[in-house]
Amino acid sequence: MATDIPHQTTSETTAGGELVRFEKVTKRFGATTVLDRLDFTVSQGKHVTLIGPSGSGKTTILRLLMTLLTPDDGRILVDGQPLDAEVRKKIGMVFQQFNLFPNMRVLRNVTEAPVHVLGLSKDEAVERAKGLLEMVGLGGKLDAYPTQLSGGQQQRVAIARALAMRPQVLLLDEVTSALDPELVAGVLDVLRDIARSTDITMLCVTHEMNFARDISDRVLMFDEGRVIESGPPEQIFGAPEHERTREFLSAVH
């Protein structure tokens, strides 16, 4: 409770300030150090994209934020509070493999958590879900099962499902990597819309450099568990300073 801890920052005081903060975060898998005393912050409402070679620790950052992993050292603050199960409710995630619940219809995939986590009534949750599914272009698929949808449609449902929780931060983990090429554009268009029309903070791992250029306020270039370069997309894509960034960008283009 805020009154018990007067010095604690509340979400009001950090509005426009930093929403996500990594402080000297280290993550090892066995003998491999995936993240090495990583420091970085993401400000409220900003769209930050993580780029870099596979295995450079980008996805690990998202998984740490989602508490799917715990850091070996350092700490992670979200909205000024140490990350725990309660704080995690401010974060939503869209996965590379969609991970929709195959035993539920599309509508229930989107209403399940708002009803059972946020305590919305069934009607409120359905209304919210219908609005979001409409927005991602799937208003006509409410009663379909995930397996009856294309990969691109499934991923758009997954986006609606994450947004239904009204998260402050949306994590996007290579959300187009598992899609057939012709389905990528539809998903990215939806995300561009969301980036433009909402004030949601986005933290995005992607290999779609054009998309990263379009939506990002800031791009972080990762290599071997560290941020080796960061800046606005024009700078990172236009005039990268670091040799590794230049190598990486020429390899993916």
Next chain:
Amino acid sequence: MKTWDWSYTGHVLPDLLRGLLVTLEATALGSVLAFLLGLVWALALRTPTRWVRWPVGAVVEFIRNTPLLVQLFFLFYVLPTAGITFSPLTTGVIGLGLHYSTYTAEVYRAGIDGVPVGQWEAATALSLPRRRTWIAVILPQAIRRVVPALGNYVIAMFKDTPMLAAITVLDMLKQAEEAGAESFRYTEPITVVGLLFVLIAYPTSLLMRALERRLGN
């Protein structure tokens, strides 16, 4: 002497069918018990608390590795000495259910393990409570894929019900035995019992196989 007496067959058939009802009843109730208890074991064996996991694991292994008949005798002859008495049929149902629950536990375990890790991760990402994750996400998917395997254990249990004759349950075999003891003719009743088992078990196993194919897609 005739090798097969049709009129005698007709004479014993009503008793055998009465026995069949008992057999089916024992199988149905035993299955329900095995399904529920097996799920309890499977979930208990996944708790992070080793004070739950180890004792349950020991009990499950013990039950799985002792013969059903010994367990039935224990329930029927030994428990009453401790003041716990059930009817023969209830004893049989408990014995069958308990014994087969150690197998269904394994089936559930495989089903739960088969649910992709991404489902757990999605549940975490939505902050679904643990309980809700199990009830709404994991178990529906796990159980769906193990329905045929559970069905096969029902068939196995069905074929084990004659053991209940040993604890005086009037199942099909016991009825056949009594009919035989009365008339000194065992050929007809025992043969009919065998046929009735085939008539029920074989179509059921075909059904399970069909179900397996359907759920496989």
